[in-house]
Amino acid sequence: MAVKRSVRPSLPFTLYLLLAVLLAMAPVIYLISFAGYTGVRQELEADTEDLRGQTEYGTALTINLVDAGLRLFDDTLNREMREGFGPFVAEYERAGRDPGAMDLFRVKEELGGRMDLYIVNESGVIEYTTYPPELGYDFKEIPAFYDRITDIRLNGAFSDDRVVPELATGVLRKYAYLPSPDRRYLFELGQAAPEFWQQRAALNCADAVREVADNNPYVSEIRIFDCRGELIAGAAHPDDDRRLAMVRQAYRERTTLEVENATTGELVRYLFVDRADSVYASDMSVVVELTYTTKVVEEKIAGMFAQAAGILLIGFSLIACLSAVAMHSLTRPVRTLVEDVDAIARGDLDRPIRVSGDEEFVRLGGSVSAMVASLKETLQRLRDSEEAIIRHSHTLEDEVRARTTALEESNRTASFLLDIMGHDINNANNVANLYSDLLLADLEGEPEAELLRKAKAGLTKSIEIVRNVNTIQHIEGRPGAFRAIGLDRIIRNEIESLPGSRITYTGTTAVVLADDLLREVFSNLLGNAAKFGGPDVEIAVRVEEHGDEVTVSVEDTGPGVPDAVKPRLFNRLARGTGGVAGTGLGLYICRTLIARYGGRIWVEDRPGCGTAIRFTLRKAGEGDSP
Template sequence: MGRESQERPALPFILHLTLAILLATAPVVCLISFVDYVSIRQELEATAQEFQDQTETGIILSMDLVDTGLKIFDGTLNHRMQEKFEPFLAEYERAGRDPAAMDLYCVREDLGEGFDLYIINESGIIEYTTHPSELGYDFTAIPYFYDRITEIRLKETFSADRIVPEIATGEIRKYAYMPTPDRRYLLELGFTDPDLQQWRTMLEYRDTAKELVDLNPNIDEIRLYDSLGTLISGEAHPDDAHRLILARQAYQEKTTLEVKSAATGELIRYLFIDLTDSDYASDVSMVAELTYSTKVTEARFADMLSQHMSVLLIGLVIIGCLSAFAAHLLTRPIRMLVADVNAVAGGDLDRPIRADGAEEFVHLGEGISAMVTALKGTIQRLRESEEELTRYSHTLEGEVKDRTAALEESARMANLYLDIMGHDINNANNVAGLYSDLLLTGLEEGPEEEYLRKAKAELTRSIEIIRNINTIR
């Protein structure tokens, strides 16, 4: 296993610096992008809401404008309708003010084609009529209308009504009212004509509303309900019963209701359009059902988010490139110092240390230059010491040789002297031994013989000592 020195090297400083710059700038860029996205989203939502309000206001104003045009058209028939009440009232008087005795069909023939007669009693019920499908209809089911016709019945003047669909068949008719002199009944005339239908259709609420809706891509559909809750424009839906309840609620409360579908994400608004006119009995106010789709808005948000993400990604890439370039420029002095230090470490002590850039890098270069100068001085002193040691070792070696030779000569001379001395001592010992042997031959046993033998023994011992010394040497 390798030691710590064999561990993987650290990442380059330029990479650390690049990552540091990215970590410092990327969150700021992301925050700015997020704030910009939220701001634009809020602006789009506000614009969409403003567009929605403008569309709805435009629908109301357009409906009011169409209604004004229809009023003008309706007004062209008022004088004609008023004249037709003269034979109607004359027949009422002829029958003794008894509706049962009136010949309504004869009066209708006198009035001309397209007219129908109605007699409404005090209870608001159509008691007599030439239009059987509406015989017996009770207007108390429509409280505001019953109150209005009761008010007309109690007056003495003619009152024209609007061109509206009849309740039974939905056929477009022009209506007008005249109270009987005794205030017991309210006489009503209804008029229809193909030309009336043609001119009336030239101004249609639904066409005007559709033109405005087509300008708003967020609206999928518009449907119109009249004051009775009858769908007068738009296609049928499976949940029409629930929608009708909301439309009637919006009409009764004379407000705008809003319902959001969690399943489809659609927003349905029931917009009350007030077209009430106190001069007319019928209320032509209506409720517009607007179905808003969030698909267009969500698509815009998704596209905007995609654009922001793309711009953010491009921005991060640009920042990364600029960070790398900036890091390269910022680390250039360090790379130069590293190259010079490596050259010095390789033995090139004369390599100049380049230092430029920031003040800190200049100080660092100056410090390294001072360190290299000191190192060169130290190396020079070490070299001088080494030369001195070399010279001293050479001198010492000569002295050692001389002294060794002198010692060897001294040892040789000492050995020579010892050899001579040993030889001389041995010769003396040998002569002394010979004389002692001669003396022993002539002596008898006695003290002198004993002393002489001891002296011979010491001579023998001296000879042995000299021999041992020569052996050791």
């Protein structure tokens, strides 16, 4: 008897043990490397963030220091601007406080020609001026500035301003404001001089900011914008529409905004530097656009990751080498034991088990030796049992063959007896039925006639039982070989067998796949409808074709089938609950035949009253023989 061998693993035990050690050490090495990598990365990111903060703080501080120096220079012009309003107001009074009648150009010449005059109306529009490019400018376009000059016009007095670029051409001018005596207008003086540019060149905040930004290696570009979003320092960009929107948002919200572009590796920060002063109407605040490159940091982080991965790989390699040496020494007794066990598995049961090493291996070797001895005894018993089974199997085959032959003979005898019984009982029933008819004719009107009718009903039921049993026997004994059969002939034959019934049928040309037993379906259904429907029952047979299927309906106007009976209506020996009961085999035969033909049968309530039993049959094809 063959003994099935266990499948040997594809890898040696030493390698599995080595892998287990490496898997156990891997999390430790990984956690150490990851902790070091994470710490260095966080430190680098923190240093980068601190350097960015120092750069932005230094930028804001530098701009404020430069602005403080410029403000000192701007204030040196206040006295000259204040004195210039004297002739301005005098001309307003001379013209009867009608700005249209004022000679502004004469006043400009009187002031030395260095100052332009502006008259701003209540709506914030420059209505009159000696500087045509700014005539009609509406200060409402700068809401904060408009609110400030309106407050000066209504509530203030002389108010000096800073040296700022004019709105039309960008020329630097020193401005000052004075409300008209009737506070209907705001007088404005604007002085332009070449030394303004020289002063700005000497105190250039852009150069100072660049010096601060040069200390940060991550700053790739710096640009400065004024309160109106005009570029003060720096080069233009193709996407300045988007960038100017961020500048205006930072100025409007007076905060710092940040936009990161992972694709280009850039981080753009819009730093709002607040230089607003309630003393001056103009807001000198600026927005500094600082562009940082993140590629340098990412490259350093990638380098640290590669270094950490290298350390991890080296650690794995060292542990693997040391573990391999240790595992080879530790598993030597196991390998020896495996060799002996493999020899035994190949059939060499006399192979001795070599044991060495620790006590556990000695005990394991003894256990294997005991197991081999037990295996020898078991194999011997199996051989003895196998021989006994072989002897018994030969005897059992003869017994089975004899019993099979006897069973087949019994089946043939039973079928023969059923045929004889069906034939003889049918003949006896038919003779008894004939004499019953003759007696009924002689006893018509006599009291004994009713008893004879009951006896005749019993004979009819007996005939029906024998016919159903014969039908079932034929169903079970015949193979499923079907042919093309026309439904019309079968239906009409069965209708003719019930001459006293009122049956409606319009005919059909449908041809289905069935055999001669199909007539039993119509015989049972029409007979049931006539028998259970009552004396006035009306029966209708309908045939409908649907594709490859034919649906046949047998409907009656009888009392119908109770809902409790419907689920078991087509079961074997299922009978109704009324006064008239059948054998319980008719509908079972219908269901069996319809299933045999590949169709299905079911019962429905007929609209109004009565019952409709419907079933389907497969249509015959052109190649099916009749």
